[in-house]
Amino acid sequence: MLHIYCPYCEELREEEEFHPKGQAHITRPADPDACSDEEWGDYLFFRDNPRGIHHEMWVHAIGCRKFFNVTRNTVTYEILETYPMGEQPRFTAEYPEGKPADQLNDAQQEPSRQEGVHV
Amino acid sequence: MSEHTSATTATGINMYDVRPTTEVPAESPLAWSYHHTGHPGVSQRSRVVIRERAMLGHVVLRGGAIVLDEAVRQVLGFGLPARPNTLNQDPSGERSAQWLSPDEWLVIVPGGEEFSLEAKLREALGDAHYAIVNVSGGQTLLELEGEAATELLMKSTPYDVHPAGFPVGKGVTTVFAKSNLILRRPAEDRWELVLRRSFADYLYRWLLDAGQEYAIGVDD
Ligand SMILES: [Zn+2]
Numbered sequence: 001m002l003h004i005y006c007p008y009c010e011e012l013r014e015e016e017e018f019h020p021k022g023q024a025h026i027t028r029p030a031d032p033d034a035c036s037d038e039e040w041g042d043y044l045f046f047r048d049n050p051r052g053i054h055h056e057m058w059v060h061a062i063g064c065r066k067f068f069n070v071t072r073n074t075v076t077y078e079i080l081e082t083y084p085m086g087e088q089p090r091f092t093a094e095y096p097e098g099k100p101a102d103q104l105n106d107a108q109q110e111p112s113r114q115e116g117v118h119v
Numbered sequence: 120m121s122e123h124t125s126a127t128t129a130t131g132i133n134m135y136d137v138r139p140t141t142e143v144p145a146e147s148p149l150a151w152s153y154h155h156t157g158h159p160g161v162s163q164r165s166r167v168v169i170r171e172r173a174m175l176g177h178v179v180l181r182g183g184a185i186v187l188d189e190a191v192r193q194v195l196g197f198g199l200p201a202r203p204n205t206l207n208q209d210p211s212g213e214r215s216a217q218w219l220s221p222d223e224w225l226v227i228v229p230g231g232e233e234f235s236l237e238a239k240l241r242e243a244l245g246d247a248h249y250a251i252v253n254v255s256g257g258q259t260l261l262e263l264e265g266e267a268a269t270e271l272l273m274k275s276t277p278y279d280v281h282p283a284g285f286p287v288g289k290g291v292t293t294v295f296a297k298s299n300l301i302l303r304r305p306a307e308d309r310w311e312l313v314l315r316r317s318f319a320d321y322l323y324r325w326l327l328d329a330g331q332e333y334a335i336g337v338d339d
Contacts, residue, residue: 008221009291010203014277016294062299063292064203064220 002077004058007084008066021057023047024069051075053093058082132241136234137256138174147173148259148319153337156324161336166267169326170338172260176233177313178226179219180240182249187224190243191216194236199224206290206303217290217303225301225313227260259319261326263310267333272310274329276302296325 002015029035029043048054056070071080071091080091088105090098138145149171161168180187180199188199200207200218208215214232217225228236233255240251263271272280278293279285280302290303290311298321301313314322327335 008203014294016277062294064223066220 002079004070004079005082006060006063006066007068007082008064009060013060013063017060017062018058019061021059021067024055024057050093053080053091053096055089055092134234134237134241135253137253138230145174145256147171148314148316149173149323152320152323156320156327158337158339159327159335161338162334164334165265165336166333167263167265167271167330167335168338169330169335170262170264172262172311174230175255175260176228176230176236176253177255177258177260178228178233178236178240179252179254180224180226180249181222181251182244182247183222186244186247187249190240190247191224191226193243194239195226195228204289204291206288206305208305212305215305217301219292219301227313230255257316259314259316261312261314261323263312263326264308265333267330268308268310271326271330271333271335272302275325278302296322296329298322298325 003012071089192198206217276295298318303311
């Protein structure tokens, strides 16, 4: 059983509450009419299947119902990080120990949500 | 509100009272269960007691935290919970707002107030980008009390309900008996379960079964 940190609920939850949703960071071709059949086919059907560090989308289906990203090692099942949609991973195949600090943006240094609401 | 029996237009949106006054009495999602499964009484031996708070007003708010918080503050007198998995209540405990996701909150008010609450919020929100859905007909609320209430929950959900991990004022959506519900703790000795209509009978029967060893009783 995996224990997964939901970046929106900001706590660890049981795997039972989540569903994996495939490879993360897939970008739709900006101008579908202008791209080749191969590019469109890659976008629609072809997915990476790496041995080691992989970036995946998961959804907190029984919880906040938000999608988020997971960096997971497909060999050890270790989850290296989870991060909100729209952000970039800290751990990659190139930097399995984490990107150097100068390559991280402000959001990654200090993750915070929900600013501006008073209790 | 019972005086509004037909659709009212507010800010170009049709608003319907999901519980208009009609000849057919409105019934809680558990009405069928009480009839078919029954409701064991509360006795001296009961270490867990269930009490349904039927027919409350349940309203789901979606939108930006800041703009919704302002409107709720204006209409209800208290704000939305700012932190994930938390619950705010008015001093009487009759009205509450719970965080469900970064852009979604569940507001529960006494039955009959939900329709005017929606109208007032729409007025306060004006042209803001938001959604308000009255889900009162789709769910119900169960209170769980008694010394064995935490034990009963531990049998039913993988979520950590130990007081250290689940303080008063916390509320989560989680797995419960292979189904799911909203679990919250508004007071030291009281838990609340918000059940969806389609799961209500199953969960009610699960609770009775799991609570048998604690001589569970249904308070009505
Ligand atoms: Zn979540």
